Amino acid sequence: MQIAVVSLFPEMFDAVTAYGVTGRAVKLGLVRVSHSNPRDFTVDKHRTVDDRPYGGGPGMLMKIDPLRQAIAAAKEQVRAQARVVYLSPQGQRFDHRKAVEMAQEEALILVAGRYEGVDERLIETEVDEELSIGDYVLSGGELAAMVVIDAVTRQLPGVLGHGASAEEDSYVNGLLDCPHYTRPEAFAGRVVPDVLLSGDHEKIRRWRLKQALGRTYERRPDLLQGRVMTPEEQELLADYLSEKAA
Numbered sequence: 001m002q003i004a005v006v007s008l009f010p011e012m013f014d015a016v017t018a019y020g021v022t023g024r025a026v027k028l029g030l031v032r033v034s035h036s037n038p039r040d041f042t043v044d045k046h047r048t049v050d051d052r053p054y055g056g057g058p059g060m061l062m063k064i065d066p067l068r069q070a071i072a073a074a075k076e077q078v079r080a081q082a083r084v085v086y087l088s089p090q091g092q093r094f095d096h097r098k099a100v101e102m103a104q105e106e107a108l109i110l111v112a113g114r115y116e117g118v119d120e121r122l123i124e125t126e127v128d129e130e131l132s133i134g135d136y137v138l139s140g141g142e143l144a145a146m147v148v149i150d151a152v153t154r155q156l157p158g159v160l161g162h163g164a165s166a167e168e169d170s171y172v173n174g175l176l177d178c179p180h181y182t183r184p185e186a187f188a189g190r191v192v193p194d195v196l197l198s199g200d201h202e203k204i205r206r207w208r209l210k211q212a213l214g215r216t217y218e219r220r221p222d223l224l225q226g227r228v229m230t231p232e233e234q235e236l237l238a239d240y241l242s243e244k245a246a
C-alpha cells in the first residue's frame with residue numbers, strides 16, 4: 001500500500017515509519033509512506049501557508065493553494081487511484097471496520113491540518129472523506145494520521161508475523177481484549193490463571209472469549225449493542241456474570 005501524507009511537519013511521521021511493527025512494514029516494502037509539505041508550494045518570501053479567517057475569530061486557517069498543490073504532488077507520488085482523507089474532529093469516527101476497509105485501498109492520501117483548520121472549499125474540492133480518531137481537539141492532524149497509518153498497516157498481509165494475530169486483534173470480533181499474562185507465574189501474590197498453564201487450547205480459547213465478553217459487558221456495553229452473540233458467547237457471558245455475582 002502507498003500512503004502519501006500532506007503535512008507541515010513530515011519529520012513527525014518517523015514515529016510510525018522508523019519503529020516497531022509499522023517500521024518493519026515500511027522496511028519490508030509492505031507499505032510506502034511519502035511526504036508532501038504545503039510549505040514547499042508557497043511562492044512568497046515568507047512561505048505563507050496560513051491566513052486570517054473571514055468573519056473574524058481566533059487563530060489562522062490553512063490556505064487553499066499550498067494544500068491543493070501538495071495534494072496534487074501527493075497524487076503524483078502514489079501514481080494510483082488514491083482516497084484523499086482529511087483528519088479532523090468533524091470527521092466520521094475511525095474504527096476497526098474503517099481500518100480494514102482502508103487497508104483494501106491501493107493508495108491513501110492523508111491530509112493533516114494545523115492552526116484552526118483549513119478553508120472549507122479545500123475539503124469540498126479535494127477531500128473524499130473526513131475522519132476523526134476521537135472527540136477531542138489535537139494541535140494538528142499528524143497524530144491522527146499516524147493512528148490511521150498504524151491501524152491500517154496492521155491489517156496488511158504479512159505485516160503481523162503470525163497471520164493469526166491480525167484476526168485475534170481485539171475489535172476483530174467486536175470485543176475488548178482479554179487479560180494477558182507472562183512470566184513470572186506469581187507477582188505480588190497474584191498468580192496466572194491455571195487454565196493458561198493447562199496447555200488445553202480449547203479451554204484456553206473459551207476462557208479468553210469469556211473474559212473478553214465479560215470485560216466488554218462491564219466496560220463497553222455499547223459494543224454489545226446490536227452485536228449478535230453466538231450461542232457459545234451467550235453461554236460464556238452468562239457464566240462470567242454468574243461467577244462475578246457469586
Ligand SMILES: Nc1nonc1C(=O)NCC1CCCCC1
Nearest residue numbers: 087088113117132133137138144
Ligand atoms: N480528533 C481528531 N481526529 O482527527 N483529527 C483530530 C484533530 O483533533 N485534529 C486537529 C485539528 C486541529 C485543527 C486543524 C485540523 C486538525
